[in-house]
Amino acid sequence: MTQINTNTYFNLLRSDLSRMQTETATLSQQISSGKKTDRFGGMRTNEARNVVSMRNEMQRLETFQHTIGTLETRAERVELSINKTTDFAETVKDMVYGLPNNSTSQRQIEYEAKNALDSIQSVLNSSVNGMYVFSGENALTPPINLDIVENGKGAPGDADYIPPLEDFLADGRTPGNYTPGPPPPEAPTSEIDSPTSLHGAVQEWFERFEAAPDGSTGWYQGGDLPEGPYIADNQRAGPPGVANDPGFRKILANLAGMAYSGTAPEAGVANDQEYQAFAEMSSLSITEAAGVTYSGSDNDRSLRDLMAENGLFRQTLETQKERHDDTKKFANSVLNDIESVDPADAITKLQELQFQLQASYNLTGQLRQLSLVNFL
Numbered sequence: 001m002t003q004i005n006t007n008t009y010f011n012l013l014r015s016d017l018s019r020m021q022t023e024t025a026t027l028s029q030q031i032s033s034g035k036k037t038d039r040f041g042g043m044r045t046n047e048a049r050n051v052v053s054m055r056n057e058m059q060r061l062e063t064f065q066h067t068i069g070t071l072e073t074r075a076e077r078v079e080l081s082i083n084k085t086t087d088f089a090e091t092v093k094d095m096v097y098g099l100p101n102n103s104t105s106q107r108q109i110e111y112e113a114k115n116a117l118d119s120i121q122s123v124l125n126s127s128v129n130g131m132y133v134f135s136g137e138n139a140l141t142p143p144i145n146l147d148i149v150e151n152g153k154g155a156p157g158d159a160d161y162i163p164p165l166e167d168f169l170a171d172g173r174t175p176g177n178y179t180p181g182p183p184p185p186e187a188p189t190s191e192i193d194s195p196t197s198l199h200g201a202v203q204e205w206f207e208r209f210e211a212a213p214d215g216s217t218g219w220y221q222g223g224d225l226p227e228g229p230y231i232a233d234n235q236r237a238g239p240p241g242v243a244n245d246p247g248f249r250k251i252l253a254n255l256a257g258m259a260y261s262g263t264a265p266e267a268g269v270a271n272d273q274e275y276q277a278f279a280e281m282s283s284l285s286i287t288e289a290a291g292v293t294y295s296g297s298d299n300d301r302s303l304r305d306l307m308a309e310n311g312l313f314r315q316t317l318e319t320q321k322e323r324h325d326d327t328k329k330f331a332n333s334v335l336n337d338i339e340s341v342d343p344a345d346a347i348t349k350l351q352e353l354q355f356q357l358q359a360s361y362n363l364t365g366q367l368r369q370l371s372l373v374n375f376l
Contacts, residue, residue: 137223143243
C-alpha cells in the first residue's frame with residue numbers, strides 16, 4: 001500500500017515538475033525577448049485577431065508613408081525648379097535693362113536667352129525615381145523638347161509639321177515689307193508689323209504648337225495633371241504643376257522670342273530699336289509670369305501661384321504624415337499591451353518558480369531513496 005501511494009505521489013510530482021520546467025522556459029524566453037509569445041498559438045483568440053489587425057494596419061500606414069515620402073521629394077523638386085526657372089529668366093531680363101541699345105548687346109541677349117532655355121529645359125526635364133516631375137500623366141517621357149523651337153518638326157505639308165519659330169515669325173511679316181504675298185497657313189493669325197504684334201506671335205507659336213496639328217507631341221511632350229496616388233483612405237494628392245503650365249510657357253516663350261527674333265528680315269524685327277522694345281516687352285512679361293498674383297484664370301496663373309499651390313500640397317503631405325504617425329503610435333500601443341511582457345513581473349515569477357522547482361527536485365530525490373526500512 002505504501003509503495004503504491006509513493007508511486008502515485010511520485011508520478012504527480014513528476015508531472016508538476018514538467019509543468020514548472022515548461023513555465024520556467026516560457027518565462028526565460030519572455031524576459032529575453034520582451035514578448036509574451038512568438039506565435040499566435042500562445043495567444044487567446046481575440047488577442048491573435050487584434051494582433052493580425054494591428055499589423056495589417058501598420059503595413060498599410062507604412063505604404064502610405066512611403067508614398068508621402070516620394071511625393072515630398074517631388075514637391076521639393078517642384079519648388080527648386082520654380083526658383084531656378086525664375087532665376088535663369090531674371091538673369092536675361094536684367095541684361096535687357098542693363099546693356100546699351102546696339103547690335104552687340106542684342107547678340108549677348110540672344111546668347112544668354114538660348115543658354116537660359118537650355119538650362120530651364122534641363123530643370124523641367126528632371127525626374128525622381130525614374131518619373132519625370134513635370135510630365136503629368138506621361139511621367140515616363142521628358143516633358144519638353146525645345147529643339148522644335150529652333151528646328152521645327154516634320155516638313156511643310158506633313159500632318160505633324162511644326163515650323164521653326166523663326167520661320168513662323170518670318171511668314172507673319174507685313175506683306176510687301178519682308179515677304180510678299182499672303183502668309184502661309186503656318187503663319188501667325190495676325191500680321192507682324194510692330195514689337196507688340198511680334199510679341200503676340202511668339203506667344204501664339206508656343207500656345208499653338210504645344211502639340212502638332214495631327215495631335216502628336218509638339219514642344220510639350222507631357223500629359224495632363226494626374227489625380228495623384230493615395231496618401232490615405234479616400235485621399236489622393238499629387239504635385240500641382242506640369243511643364244506647360246501658363247507661368248512656365250510664358251517664360252519659355254519670352255526667352256525664345258529674344259533668342260530667335262534677331263534683326264535679320266526673316267527673323268521678325270526691323271532694327272535694333274525694335275528689338276530693344278520687343279526685348280523690354282518680353283522682360284516685362286517674364287516678370288508677370290514669374291510673380292503676378294493669381295487672377296482666377298488658369299491662363300494668368302504665375303509661377304508664384306504655382307509655388308503657393310505647391311506649399312499647400314506640402315502642408316497636406318505633412319499633416320497626413322503626422323496623422324499616420326499618431327495612428328501608428330496607437331497601433332504600437334495596442335500591440336505592446338497584447339504582446340509585451342512586464343520584465344519585473346516576469347523576473348519575480350521566474351524566481352518564485354525556480355524556488356518551487358528546487359524544492360520539488362529535493363522532494364523527488366527523497367522519494368527515490370524511500371524504502372520500507374526508512375519508512376518504519
